[in-house]
Amino acid sequence: MSGIPKPIQRKVLGDRNDGVKSRLPMLKPTIVKNGTVLGKKRPMQNDGQITELPKQKKLKSEGVVKSTATRPAISSNGVKSKPVKPTATKKVSAPGPRRPVQSAAAAKPKKAPTGSSVNKPARAGWDLRGQIADLEERLKQKDEQLAAILVKCEENLQQKETINEKAVSLEAEVKKTAEELSNTIQQRNQHMSTIELLQKEAVAMEMDLSKTKVCNKEMEKTIAEQKGTIGQYSCKIELLEKEAVALEMDLSKTKVRNNEMEKTIEGQKGTIGHLTTAQETLTAELSVTKLTLERKESTLCERDREIVELKSTIEEMENTIAEKNQKLLEAEETRRYLHNAVQELKGNIRVYCRVRPLLEEERKEQEEGIDFISFTEDEKVLELINLKDRSVNKTSKKFDFSFDHVFGPASSQEDVFSEISQLVQSALDGYNVCIFAYGQTGSGKTFTMEGPIDSSVDHEGMIPRAVSQIFLTASSWKDKGWEFEMEATFLEIYNETINDLLGHGTSRKKPEIRMVDNKSKEVEVTNIVKHIVTSEGQVAHLLERAAKNRAVASTAYNERSSRSHSIFRLKISGKNEVTGESRQGTLNLVDLAGSERLPESGYSNDRFKEMKNINQSLSNLGKVIMALSNKESHIPYRNCKLTHLLQDSLGGNSKTLMFVNISPKEECFQETLCSLRFAVKVNNCNIGTAQKKTK
Ligand SMILES: Nc1ncnc2c1ncn2[C@@H]1O[C@H](COP(=O)(O)OP(=O)(O)OP(=O)(O)O)[C@@H](O)[C@H]1O
Numbered sequence: 239m240s241g242i243p244k245p246i247q248r249k250v251l252g253d254r255n256d257g258v259k260s261r262l263p264m265l266k267p268t269i270v271k272n273g274t275v276l277g278k279k280r281p282m283q284n285d286g287q288i289t290e291l292p293k294q295k296k297l298k299s300e301g302v303v304k305s306t307a308t309r310p311a312i313s314s315n316g317v318k319s320k321p322v323k324p325t326a327t328k329k330v331s332a333p334g335p336r337r338p339v340q341s342a343a344a345a346k347p348k349k350a351p352t353g354s355s356v357n358k359p360a361r362a363g364w365d366l367r368g369q370i371a372d373l374e375e376r377l378k379q380k381d382e383q384l385a386a387i388l389v390k391c392e393e394n395l396q397q398k399e400t401i402n403e404k405a406v407s408l409e410a411e412v413k414k415t416a417e418e419l420s421n422t423i424q425q426r427n428q429h430m431s432t433i434e435l436l437q438k439e440a441v442a443m444e445m446d447l448s449k450t451k452v453c454n455k456e457m458e459k460t461i462a463e464q465k466g467t468i469g470q471y472s473c474k475i476e477l478l479e480k481e482a483v484a485l486e487m488d489l490s491k492t493k494v495r496n497n498e499m500e501k502t503i504e505g506q507k508g509t510i511g512h513l514t515t516a517q518e519t520l521t522a523e524l525s526v527t528k529l530t531l532e533r534k535e536s537t538l539c540e541r542d543r544e545i546v547e548l549k550s551t552i553e554e555m556e557n558t559i560a561e562k563n564q565k566l567l568e569a570e571e572t573r574r575y576l577h578n579a580v581q582e583l584k585g586n587i588r589v590y591c592r593v594r595p596l597l598e599e600e601r602k603e604q605e606e607g608i609d610f611i612s613f614t615e616d617e618k619v620l621e622l623i624n625l626k627d628r629s630v631n632k633t634s635k636k637f638d639f640s641f642d643h644v645f646g647p648a649s650s651q652e653d654v655f656s657e658i659s660q661l662v663q664s665a666l667d668g669y670n671v672c673i674f675a676y677g678q679t680g681s682g683k684t685f686t687m688e689g690p691i692d693s694s695v696d697h698e699g700m701i702p703r704a705v706s707q708i709f710l711t712a713s714s715w716k717d718k719g720w721e722f723e724m725e726a727t728f729l730e731i732y733n734e735t736i737n738d739l740l741g742h743g744t745s746r747k748k749p750e751i752r753m754v755d756n757k758s759k760e761v762e763v764t765n766i767v768k769h770i771v772t773s774e775g776q777v778a779h780l781l782e783r784a785a786k787n788r789a790v791a792s793t794a795y796n797e798r799s800s801r802s803h804s805i806f807r808l809k810i811s812g813k814n815e816v817t818g819e820s821r822q823g824t825l826n827l828v829d830l831a832g833s834e835r836l837p838e839s840g841y842s843n844d845r846f847k848e849m850k851n852i853n854q855s856l857s858n859l860g861k862v863i864m865a866l867s868n869k870e871s872h873i874p875y876r877n878c879k880l881t882h883l884l885q886d887s888l889g890g891n892s893k894t895l896m897f898v899n900i901s902p903k904e905e906c907f908q909e910t911l912c913s914l915r916f917a918v919k920v921n922n923c924n925i926g927t928a929q930k931k932t933k
Pocket of ligand 1: 594680684690
């Protein structure tokens, strides 16, 4: 079935009409479908293949150019027919495209429509043009019919392609099914032979079964019998199982108890081991102790004998001590009598002069040293030479000053204290003792009385040394029956105002001086804190607190200059249990403010007022001493706070010592001269005989 229609041959009219060449152009049928021109020749490639048209112009049914002969046709019985030689690349010589095979009906040209050409009257024989026009019209109609047929052909061809594809797939399925069928047949044959074998086996088995049935019946009988027996056994087993469970529970409980017992036994074994070791040790120790005890007992017997001997010796010694104590008391009484007699002979106001050494920086300025001051060998006279003020015969003016003692720059704090310790002792004997340091700013007053800041024991001043000695002596007198009570106060007089240096700063009332009673000259200061002290450590602590509170300001002469008088007072009350005697003494240790001369200018009002107050109080101190010395009826104690406060420690019942501190600087010559003149005046005073206060 090639199915390829022969191309429609159209003859040129001129050919028909025997050599009459038509002047009309040769017509070609043009089929337009879906905007594509059918029947046009496709461009050919060199190898004769038809090149593809541009996509938009490509024919929908490409199968038109394919040959159906490329696929093997399948016969109705499923046998493949021989494939027809492909003709796909066959050259198309016809003017139109290759046409698909048409059915006989489709191939038949349709009857020409009975249009105008049918109804038209027949042309006259001479009307060649009219005939030609009719022919052309008919030709046109034929072309249209042909185009319609071609479209139909294409559709049919498509259907055929689809059918062919289905046929191919059906052919494959049939082939597969045939193969499966043959396999099934083979399997069936195998099954049949198996069935035959099984049937044979079934027969044999049936025979066996009948035999077995007979046996079974016998067995059933036996089983029934055994079941009865088993039932009996089951009951027994149940009972036995219950017993076993009960026994297991008992066993587990017993195991637990056993474990506990084992643990206890282990612990007790350890304890027994320890106890055994301890017992062994104790036994050994006991035997050692027994031996020691025996030895000790014998020693004890010896000791008892010794104790008896010693007791009699002690009794003898105690008697001797009592006798010696009696003698000591008598000797102490004699000592005190003699000591005070010496003090009285010395005069009850003494003046010690002390010249401090040049300081490090002062030594650089004054390379020649302290050549304007000299001392006599007996350390009682100081000679001051005015090196700048030379007379006509080139001799310098000399000033001699006699004192109870003159301490040179090399003298230590200990040297100075050894000279005043007897006086300090007098306070414990019931005297009022007053030691004060006088001198210009920076001359060494504070160094002498308190010692330098952070001082070592070697540099401790008179106050800590005096306190130390008093506590030491008071404690050594305990075995003579003396008990002492000490009360410490530390005051400052600044600009004629009293400040409590040991106060807590909480009291709003100002400290005031008042007489204790009208009979005695004794004065006391109110509104200050009085500290009962029992050790020198406590006093040291108080001194530290006072030093912090003290008003200190720098001056032109000394960077640690104090502009106030400070008065440390220790009231000592003693009672002797043995003799029933009681004493009351006071130790006043006074660091006076610097005795500077008033300058003409250069000081502020505040500083000027300070200086004025300091100088007035020092001048009043001199006046009081003079008045006492002259035995005047009125002693001007109340002219200033300083003399008022020291009223009971100056003259009368008191022992007074004044340090006049001297600066070694030559530039301070005039100040030194003033200080020495003041001190000499005081030294020449006799302010009466001190009396101890006893009851
Ligand atoms: N004997 C001494 N040995 C060594 N240094 C001394 C001695 N005396 C005083 N100084 C030193 O001299 C300086 C002045 O002494 P201090 O402050 O005691 O003078 P002051 O008279 O108390 O002065 P102010 O009146 O201003 O308080 C201090 O640095 C002090 O350490």
